[in-house]
Amino acid sequence: MESKKPILEMVGISKSFPGVKALQDVHIKAYGGKVLALLGENGAGKSTLMKIVSGVYKKDEGKIIVDGDEIEIHGIKHAESLGITIIHQELSVLPNLTVAQNIFLGNEKFSKGTRKINKVWMKERSKYFLDQIGCNINPNTLVKDINLGDMQMIEIAKALTKNSSVIIMDEPTTALTDVETQKLFQVIRKLKEKGIAIIYISHRMDEIFQICDSITVLRDGKYIGSVETKDVTKDDLITMMVGRKLEEQFPYKEVEKENVLLKVENLSMKDKVKNVSFEIRSGEILGVSGLMGAGRTELAKTIFGDYKKDSGEIYVDGEKVNINSPKDAIKYGICYLSEDRKQEGLILNMSVAQNITLPNLISYENKMKRIDKKSEKKEVEEYIKRLSIKTPNQEQLVKNLSGGNQQKVILAKWLMRSPKVLIVDEPTKGIDVGAKKEIYEVLNKLKSMGKAVIMISSDMAEILGVSDRVMVMHEGKVTGELKREEATQESIMKYAIGV
Ligand SMILES: Nc1ncnc2c1ncn2[C@@H]1O[C@H](COP(=O)(O)OP(=O)(O)OP(=O)(O)O)[C@@H](O)[C@H]1O
Ligand SMILES: [Mg+2]
Incomplete structure (x- = not known):
C-alpha cells in the first residue's frame, strides 16, 4: 500500500534538558504502510524524539503534523487518540495480570450499567486482536508465564486496540531470540499491509536492512539525513551515524597467554x-x-x-x-x-x-x-x-x-x-x-x-x-x-x- 502524504511529520524539532541539547532542528516523515528506521548512536536523541511525538515529553520548538494537520500534543492519551502509540525500550506489561487485562489496561470495558469489568468481552476482543497479528497465546494466561517475544505481541495488540495508525517500537528486539525476532517481523509486515506506519529503532544493522523501507539518521541530537534502505550500504549508515569511517569494527590483538x-x-x-x-x-x-x-x-x-x-x-x-x-x-x-x-x-x-x-x-x-x-x-x-x-x-x-x-x-x-x-x-x-x-x-x-x-x-x-x-x-x-x-x-x- 503506497501513500504519498506522510501520516506523521515532525519538522524542526528541538528539545533541551538541563545541560543537554537532546534534539536540534530534527525532522522525520513516516508514511502509511512503511517502516521508518531511526538510527543513531547511544544518546543521539532517538528515544527523546519518539517520546515527544507520543506525548511523554513536550518539545521546545518545531511542528508536528498528523494527517496533514499541525497539532500540539498534550500528553500520552492525546497522542493515542491521534493514533500514535509507542512501545517503549522497557516493556510496560504487568506480570501478575492476564494477557487480556494487559491489552485493555487503562481501557477496561465495563458491563452495561455496572462497575464490573466485562471479562468475556475483553477476552474475545483480545483474541481478535491477537489473531490479527497471528499470535495464538491464550488471553487468560498470566503475563509472567509467557516469554518476552509474546510480551512484545501483547504491546502490539494493545496498540491495535487503540486504532493506531503510527506504531513506534523502541529497540523491540534487544531481548528477543532470533526466532521471536522473525515472528515480530512477520507481524510488522502485517501491520504494513494494514497501512500502519511503523517507526523502528534498533542498533542491529541487519534488522534495519531486513524490515525498514527508509532510514533517518541522528547524531548528537542533530538531523544527519534520510535515505531509502535500498540505496545505502551498512558502511554508508555507519559513516552517517558516527561521522567518520569505522576502519576496523573488531580490533583484535593476540597477547601472551599465561597461567x-x-x-x-x-x-x-x-x-x-x-x-x-x-x-x-x-x-x-x-x-x-x-x-x-x-x-x-x-x-x-x-x-x-x-x-x-x-x-x-x-x-x-x-x-x-x-x-x-x-x-x-x-x-x-x-x-x-x-x-x-x-x-x-x-x-x-x-x-x-x-x-x-x-x-x-x-x-x-x-x-x-x-x-x-x-x-x-x-x-x-x-x-x-x-x-x-x-x-x-x-x-x-x-x-x-x-x-x-x-x-x-x-x-x-x-x-x-x-x-x-x-x-x-x-x-x-x-x-x-x-x-x-x-x-x-x-x-x-x-x-x-x-x-x-x-x-x-x-x-x-x-x-x-x-x-x-x-x-x-x-x-x-x-x-x-x-x-x-x-x-x-x-x-x-x-x-x-x-x-
Ligand atoms: N529526562 C532527561 N533529563 C536529562 N537528560 C535527558 C533526559 N532524557 C534524555 N536525556 C538526554 O538526552 C540525550 C538523548 O537521549 P535519548 O534517550 O533520546 O538517546 P537515544 O538515541 O535513545 O540513545 P540509546 O540508543 O542509548 O537509547 C542524551 O544525552 C540523554 O542523556
Ligand atoms: Mg533510546
Whole structure:
C-alpha cells in the first residue's frame, strides 16, 4: 500500500534538558504502510524524539503534523487518540495480570450499567486482536508465564486496540531470540499491509536492512539525513551515524597467554548445566556461543554463585574455591555482567558517579578506612571517557541517560573492581556501533593486563571478531571448542544445533 502524504511529520524539532541539547532542528516523515528506521548512536536523541511525538515529553520548538494537520500534543492519551502509540525500550506489561487485562489496561470495558469489568468481552476482543497479528497465546494466561517475544505481541495488540495508525517500537528486539525476532517481523509486515506506519529503532544493522523501507539518521541530537534502505550500504549508515569511517569494527590483538586463571571441572546445575569443563588463561578472551536456551547464562550464574551447583569444582589461580554466593565469587576476583541489566540494580535516582562506585564502596572503605573522594572522582572520570558515556557530568542522574549509556555505567561499575575473571553476558546488547568497538577495546585491554574474559554472545560477528577461542554449548553441554583460526559461522552453528 503506497501513500504519498506522510501520516506523521515532525519538522524542526528541538528539545533541551538541563545541560543537554537532546534534539536540534530534527525532522522525520513516516508514511502509511512503511517502516521508518531511526538510527543513531547511544544518546543521539532517538528515544527523546519518539517520546515527544507520543506525548511523554513536550518539545521546545518545531511542528508536528498528523494527517496533514499541525497539532500540539498534550500528553500520552492525546497522542493515542491521534493514533500514535509507542512501545517503549522497557516493556510496560504487568506480570501478575492476564494477557487480556494487559491489552485493555487503562481501557477496561465495563458491563452495561455496572462497575464490573466485562471479562468475556475483553477476552474475545483480545483474541481478535491477537489473531490479527497471528499470535495464538491464550488471553487468560498470566503475563509472567509467557516469554518476552509474546510480551512484545501483547504491546502490539494493545496498540491495535487503540486504532493506531503510527506504531513506534523502541529497540523491540534487544531481548528477543532470533526466532521471536522473525515472528515480530512477520507481524510488522502485517501491520504494513494494514497501512500502519511503523517507526523502528534498533542498533542491529541487519534488522534495519531486513524490515525498514527508509532510514533517518541522528547524531548528537542533530538531523544527519534520510535515505531509502535500498540505496545505502551498512558502511554508508555507519559513516552517517558516527561521522567518520569505522576502519576496523573488531580490533583484535593476540597477547601472551599465561597461567590458567579459571578452571571449571564437571560443573552441573539441575538440567541446565551438564558436566561442563573448561579452562581459561590470563590474556585470553573465551567466546561462548550457542542458541537461546543452550545454558550459557545458567553456566555463568552457576560459576558466579547465583545458582547453586549440584556437582563439580571451580579453581581460581590453581586453587580450589568454594563459591556459594556472588559475594564469594567477587572475593575470588570473578565478576559477572548479567544480560538482564535491570537486575544489575542501577539506582536510577542516583548519579552516574554513585552508581559506578556503589558496589566498590565496601572494598574502598576496607582498604583505606575512608573513601578518597578525589581519586574516586578521577577514576570515574576515566571510565566515563574510556567508555564514552554520554553525560553532561558525573553528577547527572542515571535515569536521565539514554538506554545504551545506562548500560555503559553498569560495565564501568564492574570494570572498576578490576576483576581477574570477567564474565560478560551479551555485553553489547543495545549498544551502538561506535561504542561497541570501544567495549571491544576495553575487553582487549583487560586481556593485555593479564585478565581473563568470558564473553557470552549471540552476535556471531562479535564472537568471531573478538574471541581467542570459542566454546559452543547446546542443551547445557559443551558440544565443541574452536580455536580462533578454526571458528567460522558454519563450524559454530554445527555445534550449536548439537549435531
Ligand atoms: N529526562 C532527561 N533529563 C536529562 N537528560 C535527558 C533526559 N532524557 C534524555 N536525556 C538526554 O538526552 C540525550 C538523548 O537521549 P535519548 O534517550 O533520546 O538517546 P537515544 O538515541 O535513545 O540513545 P540509546 O540508543 O542509548 O537509547 C542524551 O544525552 C540523554 O542523556
Ligand atoms: Mg533510546
